[in-house]
Amino acid sequence: MYLEIVNRIRTAIASHIRLAYGVEVKVLTERPPRLEMGEVASPVCFELAKRLKKAPRVIAQEIVGSIGMIDGVARLEVAGGGYLNAFLDRGLFFVAALLAAGREERAIGADSAKTIVEHTAINPNKAAHIGHLRNAVLGDSFSRILRYAGERVEVQNYIDNTGVQVADVVLGFLHLEKKSIEEVRRLSEAEKFDYYCWDLYARVTVFLEEDKKRLDLRADVLKKMEEGHGIEAEMAELISVAIVRCHLRTMDRLGIDYDLLPRESEILHLKFWDAAFAMLKEREAIRLATSGKNAGCWVMPLTEAASGGEAAADASEDRDGEQDVKIIVRSTGTVTYVGKDIAFHLWKFGLLERDFYYRPFYKHPSGREAWITSGTSGDAHSSGNTPEFGHASSVYNVIDVRQAYPQQVVAAGLRAGGFDSQADHLKHLAYDRVVLTPRCAAELGYEIPAEDAKKQYVEISGRKGQGVKADDLIDKLMEATRREVDSRHPESSAVEREENARRIAVGALRYFLLKFTRGTIIAFDFEDALSFEGETGPYCLYAIVRARSIWRKEFERSGEAESAGAEISAETANRFLSSPDGDSIWDLILTAGSLGSQIETAIAVQEPAFLAKYAFQLAQAFNLFYHKHRILSEEDAAKKAFLLLVTSLVERQLVAALQLLGIEAPKEM
């Protein structure tokens, strides 16, 4: 609602200025620092002052005197050195907000352009840890936000099933544990196979470090996996598929779904690279280096845009007189990681003349089907209702910030191929790491090497088997919320208590990971993550539960099933909103009506943390209201109805905001 009225004010002021002064300006607006100064302010007269060579305050007065009525605005005033401050018609705003609440989600147009969000992408060789959760929660929340805004979103979870990490676990089973394929199969069917591999992977790391010659073993395993035959390939397939299922189960606990799991093995076997190679050659995006240090390699020239430490444009000829390039095909004829990634991204945008085969793989509890890529048509789903994957017009990749450089190279690859628009719509949703506080690392019993001891935090390392496993953390949170729920509501059924505890635990965890902006390193600590007070998910949920409790009691008392007379006129609302305690209620309504504008900002800067902050602020404002007004015992029937409607508005907006973060309210707390 706020968004709509702000746009109306901007338009009105801009067109008035055009008419009155013949000047075209962009009218910016902001929220004034205090409510006495109105709800929308514009500093546009400061800008105008320069152009018109007149004092800003004088211009502001002229505008206020001549602009006339703006729909929904009660009055416009001059403030400070020349601000234009708008005071909204509170009653009208409230009525409109009530009408819109819960209906703001935009329908997804069937023909609207598709957006791919890739997230999670955990190497399928070990259990997921807290760092992976940050990625998945960020990606899932961002996908929900885009969908809410009306975008057609396809969520992909890329599976690197032919990489070094899987190879190491295969190596572990073959050379450390001397297991047969059947033995591994049996192990992989066990509940915590991902935990088993977590430990094995760490042991392999030690094994390889003890004697560097053992790296030959890894190279051999890797080669056979890539070629797709031998016991190595068979075991890699077995392990990676089983671990992916473990990851999906873990993510299910947090309500995270996927549409497609594209696998590296299919990119290799279906020769995506060959198609991309031909295209890039033809478009002269890459060339064969015939001399110098890169002789025999196919390289891609890097422009300033893809500089990850490269010189700027004017210095792109470095001291050797050679242009900065990125090697795409090695002199041995094998393609590099970025090369494969460029091919994959050509596919994502529907630019590659090649496609995967697909089959249904996993049904999420939500009902959504996660499909997986398949290498042969025989294996693939043939019923004819395979969804169309890929062909995106925008792609968001949720990847740790340390991958910023390779991501830029991929975009540069698209650009070099002449796909500028696609490159512009390839966005790296970068976020920084989750690390452990020294206290947390000590609690987990990790030995910290002397050279790291003076650092302020401890790095998570799957390779070393060091980190908080996702399922362990969720278990711990469940335990804590269960304890609370059991002691607070012993009268509820076990099933109900379990579900309530689950929602609170998920809310706590997801909120904890989302309250930090993407660029912040999260120093993980059990004490913070297990906190349910203050700026936390449970705090936000508590506000919803309280709001609903008021309505429930009201229904119980009145015996009405629905809020029968849930209507109010703008005049009546204005009467209460102009009363002495009207300002604080108005502040609450205004916040509740600002969800749309918050979503817009969150999308513009790709920052779900904005919505987390918003949800908290709304909950906070509601708690204030809750303590100030005894709603059910309110004698004035009209005022009681008004207060109930305010409660209802806030409840719906808070539910909507939290839903975008993947957080659901429990029945009771």
Place this chain on the structure above:
RNA sequence: GCGCCCGUAGCUCAGUUGGAUAGAGCGUCUGCCUUCUAAGCAGAGGGUCGGGAGUUCGAAUCUCCCCGGGCGCGCCA
């Protein structure tokens, strides 16, 4: 060496198109449950926004320099 990010209250962090008196949570201290759920609320205390210069009517925000910290720059993935 080159590039990117960060430095805001005791601690953890918001403050993202430059805007009015820089905010929140935690922690500390003081109060509030015969009342719609105290996972809550009220109050107190807490700041050279790393330092300096510049641009601007206006800078935590933009530019430059310096200090401190992190990360990235492979014929690895």
